[in-house]
Amino acid sequence: MVLQALAFYVFAAVAVAAGIMVVTARNPVHSVLFLILAFFNAAGLFVLMGAEFLAMILIIVYVGAVAVLFLFVVMMLDIDFVELRQGFVKYLPVGGLIGIVLLVELFVVVGGWVSLPATKSAIAEPVREGVSNTAALGRLLYTKYVYLFQAAGLILFVAMIGAIVLTLRHREGVKRQKIAQQLKRTRAESVQLVKVKPGEGV
Amino acid sequence: MEGGFWTDFAWPAVLLVIKIVAVIVPVVLAMAWLTYAERKIIAAVQLRKGPNVVGWFGLLQPIADGVKLIFKETVIPSGANKVVFIIAPLMTFVLALVGWAVIPFGTWDGGKLVVSDINVGILYLFAISSLGVYGIIMSGWASNSRYAFLGGLRSAAQMVSYEVSIGFVLITVLLCAGSLNLSEIVLAQKERGLATVLGVPALTFLNWYWLPLLPMFVIFFISALAETNRHPFDLPEAEAELVTGYNVEYSAFTFALFFLGEYMNMILMSAMTSILFLGGWLPPLDVSWLNWIPGPIWLALKISFFLFLFILARAAYPRYRYDQLMRLGWKVFLPLTLVAVVVYAGVLLYAGWLPK
Numbered sequence: 001m002v003l004q005a006l007a008f009y010v011f012a013a014v015a016v017a018a019g020i021m022v023v024t025a026r027n028p029v030h031s032v033l034f035l036i037l038a039f040f041n042a043a044g045l046f047v048l049m050g051a052e053f054l055a056m057i058l059i060i061v062y063v064g065a066v067a068v069l070f071l072f073v074v075m076m077l078d079i080d081f082v083e084l085r086q087g088f089v090k091y092l093p094v095g096g097l098i099g100i101v102l103l104v105e106l107f108v109v110v111g112g113w114v115s116l117p118a119t120k121s122a123i124a125e126p127v128r129e130g131v132s133n134t135a136a137l138g139r140l141l142y143t144k145y146v147y148l149f150q151a152a153g154l155i156l157f158v159a160m161i162g163a164i165v166l167t168l169r170h171r172e173g174v175k176r177q178k179i180a181q182q183l184k185r186t187r188a189e190s191v192q193l194v195k196v197k198p199g200e201g202v
Numbered sequence: 203m204e205g206g207f208w209t210d211f212a213w214p215a216v217l218l219v220i221k222i223v224a225v226i227v228p229v230v231l232a233m234a235w236l237t238y239a240e241r242k243i244i245a246a247v248q249l250r251k252g253p254n255v256v257g258w259f260g261l262l263q264p265i266a267d268g269v270k271l272i273f274k275e276t277v278i279p280s281g282a283n284k285v286v287f288i289i290a291p292l293m294t295f296v297l298a299l300v301g302w303a304v305i306p307f308g309t310w311d312g313g314k315l316v317v318s319d320i321n322v323g324i325l326y327l328f329a330i331s332s333l334g335v336y337g338i339i340m341s342g343w344a345s346n347s348r349y350a351f352l353g354g355l356r357s358a359a360q361m362v363s364y365e366v367s368i369g370f371v372l373i374t375v376l377l378c379a380g381s382l383n384l385s386e387i388v389l390a391q392k393e394r395g396l397a398t399v400l401g402v403p404a405l406t407f408l409n410w411y412w413l414p415l416l417p418m419f420v421i422f423f424i425s426a427l428a429e430t431n432r433h434p435f436d437l438p439e440a441e442a443e444l445v446t447g448y449n450v451e452y453s454a455f456t457f458a459l460f461f462l463g464e465y466m467n468m469i470l471m472s473a474m475t476s477i478l479f480l481g482g483w484l485p486p487l488d489v490s491w492l493n494w495i496p497g498p499i500w501l502a503l504k505i506s507f508f509l510f511l512f513i514l515a516r517a518a519y520p521r522y523r524y525d526q527l528m529r530l531g532w533k534v535f536l537p538l539t540l541v542a543v544v545v546y547a548g549v550l551l552y553a554g555w556l557p558k
Binding site: 030052064075 | 321322326329333355361525
């Protein structure tokens, strides 16, 4: 138990510190790298809670794919650090407001658990002994919540098609490789035997 | 607290360290002589001799190379982002090592020879291999050099693309095995499968997933080549167009860490292929003297076979063009694996072969 507590505090402290660094780092690339560190520690916290499936999915999806694309884009930006800092004061009230709203919401939830014990029934039950995390999640998702799950999938699918349609453009005059056409080429239509007389050339 | 400090904390920690060392030392040694094997095999393909001066048949060449790299000066370019520049090779190396935590090497007295027998082992391996891209993309950016940056970008796009099809291949294996635990996947290949269906249980190699999942097996191996940035998909380090790509600014030991990381990733991917498709530590025939040979040796033999294929692919194939690489990943492998997941799931459900 001591080790668990120690691990929890390490993960939590690093996650919070990384979160602060995400917004305060001068270099946007460093911000993204700290974001990745924060994801990692969140995954560590999931493992400590016994939600190892969620932890791995968090790393695969967010760190392995989403953050890579973030990093991809941010690295290619032409960054002017002075200009980047200028908007800080302007956006401070809005950002601060959103932060305060989130904090109040958290307090309402946690306060509810403390002051109204009835709300505790909504807290997810930890996985029972003998049932693996993945199996428990699968059973719930594909039975009780199957329609919602399918609906979420459909929404993502529509979003994906939308993104493809928005970025798809056909340009004229671009040569593309057509592998089938290349394979269909025969010797007769591509090689020509020419008799060259000496001293004359083709 | 009952049990006291020694039995509760110190002794398990010491045991864990012993286990880790027992896994890592052979892996690092294998990696060192893999570089030698690669040079010898490619030399044989090209009718050359390869390294033959240091030691008998050049067997001490990896040590000489290592010593050379350690004693060189580490140069950090003045325009580089120093912290990220140093972290990048470390990350590549460490990520290549931590994947070995979940690789099962066999059974011993009923227990499993594995450092950490976690429930989601295959997802853990998948996560670790998808993280490998960070070392490369960070080094490309931190070097502050055009060639390195281009290499990093190429690598990021390539690894993200091929991860998708690897993920779908893993799902087909999971459908057959019914577990995310790597030891369970190997054991599932021992008891159920084609050999049992055909009524020849002694031919255990027919039980392994390479035969029923043959298309997936091929796709997985090709994707593994792309995922480890090996030939013919080594575009991030294409020496002809990018000098050497992401590691062009690295010297001495920082370069060595990239090099070691790449080879270690090859071994890890080979181990993963062996476990998923070639029955991990299981012997190919259920014969007593083959069963007597310990599991780690079988696993090592299977890994060596895939490493040999990795090296042969390097010797035999020219490099893909980048648009061809992307076409293969997104337009060929992704639809194929997607359809395969549906087909395999349907067949398993229809025939009632789904694992309980």
